[in-house]
Amino acid sequence: MSTETKINLKGLELHELEKLVQQWGQERFRARQLMLWLYHKRATNFDEMTDIAKSFRADLMEKAYISQLKLITKTKSAIDDTVKYLFELQDGNRIESVLMYDQNRVTVCVSTQVGCAQGCVFCATGMMGFARNLTSAEIIDQLMGIEADLGGGKKATNVVFMGMGEPLANYKQTMKALRLMTDPEGLMVAARKITVSTLGLAPKIKAFANDGLKVGLAVSLNATTNEVRNRLMPVNKRYPIEEVLPAAKEWALKIGRRVTIEYVLIRGVNDSPDDAHRLCQILHDVPSKLNLIPFNEIEGSSFQRPEPERVEEFREIAASRYYVVPVRLSRGRDIVAACGQLRTQYRMET
Known part of the structure; x- marks a missing residue:
């Protein structure tokens, strides 16, 4: 058989x-x-x-x-020891996953789709187009495959659903993978050590709140006006800022955790002092924490990373609302494994 x-x-x-x-x-x-x-x-x-x-x-x-993903290549950063894994699925499609080290944390970043249908213009995965959703097995197999590669019974301390694809657009399989990861009879990953990132599918964020899993949620906002967000993220035309933020607030209040707001800073697009002040204003009543992510350059995009001084100016203004505003270190940039850079060929023969 x-x-x-x-x-x-x-x-x-x-x-x-x-x-x-x-x-x-x-x-x-x-x-x-x-x-x-x-x-x-x-x-x-x-x-x-x-x-x-x-x-x-x-x-x-x-x-x-018992399924296992086929490891095609493994690329290690010369800068920060980040490792990018290229896995082949049973049907020949390929996905990327990332292993990151930060002090005592060992974080695995998993993908939830082959490609992505959302078309964010600053993201390499969005430029690929969309092939299909991953199954729950294919999602957890990324974590299990990387942990097997680590050897010696070593385990990830954190898992982030921030790889290829929009997790909440593959809602059923993402939720199933999360339940298997957190189940004491499953992979036994603490819910507080898992974060799911979404570009803002408002109805799915509400469903995520109602399902009650205590994992973290990160919302990729990236703009303070609908005009700019429409240009960066086509999904905003369906779910504008005034729908996304109330959904995020609802999740935070129901789950009892602050939502992480992710903001990719792009030179001359969304990095002005006015943007920073506006960001504080629109988030004033959302229980949240803020991560700033200087844009990581991708092939085929004219967008640029802001100057460090511009990033710091934005951070200082945002700190008036958040006190502590981390600027995310872009791990794996030299191996094209940083935020927004994951992109691969769908199939071996393409």
């Missing part, structure tokens, strides 16, 4: 596994055993599952498989 007709056990939640093993004539507790082997012991084949009866293992080999 080929993998096309077999069931991938990775990416299934406990209740789904319980239903599946019962369909196969097994007791429900077998599902918990499988979860333990898949996510705690990181089994890559059924022969490793030594406390499961040989007859059931033989059944599993016939009916199911």
Whole structure:
């Protein structure tokens, strides 16, 4: 039986596994055993599952498989030890994921789509176009694949959904991946150590609030007027600033965490003192923290990174509202792995 007709056990939640093993004539507790082997012991084949009866293992080999992403290339930054991974999916599509180090933190940045349909003009992924959504298994396999590459049982301390694609546009699979990551019987990543970034799909932000997962939320704002945001982010024509920020506020109040506002600074576009003052004004009642991100240059774009003095001037004005305003270090710029730079060919043959 080929993998096309077999069931991938990775990416299934406990209740789904319980239903599946019962369909196969097994007791429900077998599902918990499988979860333990898949996510705690990181089994890559059924022969490793030594406390499961040989007859059931033989059944599993016939009916199911355990997915793994194929690592194509791994590129390490000479500046800050950031590592960019190029993975190939089962259908030949390719995605990129990033491993970053910052003092005691080890952060994995995962993708949620092959390409992106949103078309943000300052983002390399947006220039690729869109191929398809990733499955929950393909999302968690990025984290598991990178941790396997680290070796020695090393684990990421933080996970950010800030790679290729818009996570909330792939809502069902993103939520499933998040539940598997945070499940004590799954990957056991603390919810407070996970952040999901969105460009501002207001209805999905509200749904995210209602679903109640205590993971972090980052909203990519990048402008203080609809006129500028329309130009940078076509999604703003559907969900303008006056819809995005109330949705972000609703999320913050329901979840009990401050939303992170991400603001990419682009020279001569959104980096003026007036922009900084306006930003403080429109965020005055949103429980939030602010991250400033100087634009990372991408091929095919005429946008430029602001001068450091301009960034500092903007930061000082914003600090009147936020007190502490970090300017994000652009890790992996030399290997095209920084914020907004991820882009790859969809398929091996293209």
